[in-house]
Amino acid sequence: MSLLRIENLSVYYPVRGGSLFSRKQYVHAVDVVSLQVERGEIVGLVGESGCGKSTLGRAIVGLVKPTSGKILLNGRDLTSLSAGELRAERKNFQMIFQDPYGSLNPKMTVGDSIMEILSLHRKDLDRAGRRVRAAELMEKVGLSGSRLDDYPHQFSGGQRQRIGITRALAAEPGLIIADEPVSALDVSVQAQIINLLSKIRREDGTAFLFIAHDLAVVRHISDRIAVMYMGKIVETGTSDEVCSNPLHPYTKALLSAVPRLKKREKRIVLSGDVPSPINPPSGCRFHPRCPFAIDSCRERQPELHSAGGTHWVSCRLTGDK
Numbered sequence: 001m002s003l004l005r006i007e008n009l010s011v012y013y014p015v016r017g018g019s020l021f022s023r024k025q026y027v028h029a030v031d032v033v034s035l036q037v038e039r040g041e042i043v044g045l046v047g048e049s050g051c052g053k054s055t056l057g058r059a060i061v062g063l064v065k066p067t068s069g070k071i072l073l074n075g076r077d078l079t080s081l082s083a084g085e086l087r088a089e090r091k092n093f094q095m096i097f098q099d100p101y102g103s104l105n106p107k108m109t110v111g112d113s114i115m116e117i118l119s120l121h122r123k124d125l126d127r128a129g130r131r132v133r134a135a136e137l138m139e140k141v142g143l144s145g146s147r148l149d150d151y152p153h154q155f156s157g158g159q160r161q162r163i164g165i166t167r168a169l170a171a172e173p174g175l176i177i178a179d180e181p182v183s184a185l186d187v188s189v190q191a192q193i194i195n196l197l198s199k200i201r202r203e204d205g206t207a208f209l210f211i212a213h214d215l216a217v218v219r220h221i222s223d224r225i226a227v228m229y230m231g232k233i234v235e236t237g238t239s240d241e242v243c244s245n246p247l248h249p250y251t252k253a254l255l256s257a258v259p260r261l262k263k264r265e266k267r268i269v270l271s272g273d274v275p276s277p278i279n280p281p282s283g284c285r286f287h288p289r290c291p292f293a294i295d296s297c298r299e300r301q302p303e304l305h306s307a308g309g310t311h312w313v314s315c316r317l318t319g320d321k
Contacts, residue, residue, distance in 0.1 A: 001074070003038060004035075009069030010033070010067045033056060035236075037207050037208075046254065051229055052228060057095070061094075074174075093175040098184055100157050121171040134148055137170060141169070143166070157189065176206055176207070225242040234314045268291070271289055274289075284298070285301070302316050
């Protein structure tokens with residue numbers, strides 16, 4: 001049984017405005033997505049800003065209410081739980097947010113911030129025990145345990161992200177959703193955080209859904225990769241399958257934009273803008289920007305189909321008719 005299994009998940013947001021008699025419209029942020037994460041695995045979810053990947057991550061942890069579909073964690077459907085049941089279940093999953101500045105309470109010391117999580121999920125520890133454990137977790141992520149009484153403003157951006165990781169680890173979850181955890185950091189710090197997450201997976205067996213827009217970063221850390229475009233998964237497979245043999249034109253465009261010391265291939269420049277998620281195009285969502293689109297691409301949305309091994313793709317040009 002997979003640790004996390006997402007089945008046909010959709011998240012639609014109603015659009016405000018319009019007249020009393022106008023037809024209600026929705027933003028199709030996530031549209032019938034299925035995905036799974038195995039125990040101890042790192043799955044990278046990649047795509048442009050606005051493709052729905054962060055909405056998917058927030059839906060998993062209960063910050064966004066799904067419109068339909070299931071989110072199964074250890075076989076238990078999180079979408080069917082009451083608010084109290086979901087709070088109790090949070091010990092099994094945590095989230096690391098993109099903004100290391102906004103994700104910490106500036107009025108709380110980092111020690112109190114970490115111990116707040118411990119008080120919720122480690123009932124076996126008294127306050128002294130929680131403080132000892134908080135210091136141990138600080139050391140685990142490369143920070144001094146002697147800094148528990150410091151405030152967030154006394155740390156750099158990379159250090160604050162490490163504190164955010166510490167808070168996530170405090171619950172001892174089996175799954176962490178990392179939502180763009182390095183995009184707000186300097187390049188020199190990004191590698192340190194990525195290596196830290198890999199170390200946590202290696203030492204603790206923690207699984208990650210690693211959300212990012214940078215395919216080079218995702219390739220480095222992930223066992224498997226899922227590529228998302230306009231609310232849909234268009235390609236998925238092992239990191240090597242997706243990056244060494246990309247099949248979907250969108251994946252090829254993302255890879256062509258990754259800087260290389262030697263340019264082996266001509267960069268694929270996509271024409272036009274991303275269509276409106278309120279009124280997505282018929283057929284394949286990508287066809288208005290695809291340099292290889294044919295007439296049938298405009299008629300029906302291609303289903304994900306096997307391209308061999310664990311490699312799956314949603315494209316007319318790769319066998320789906």
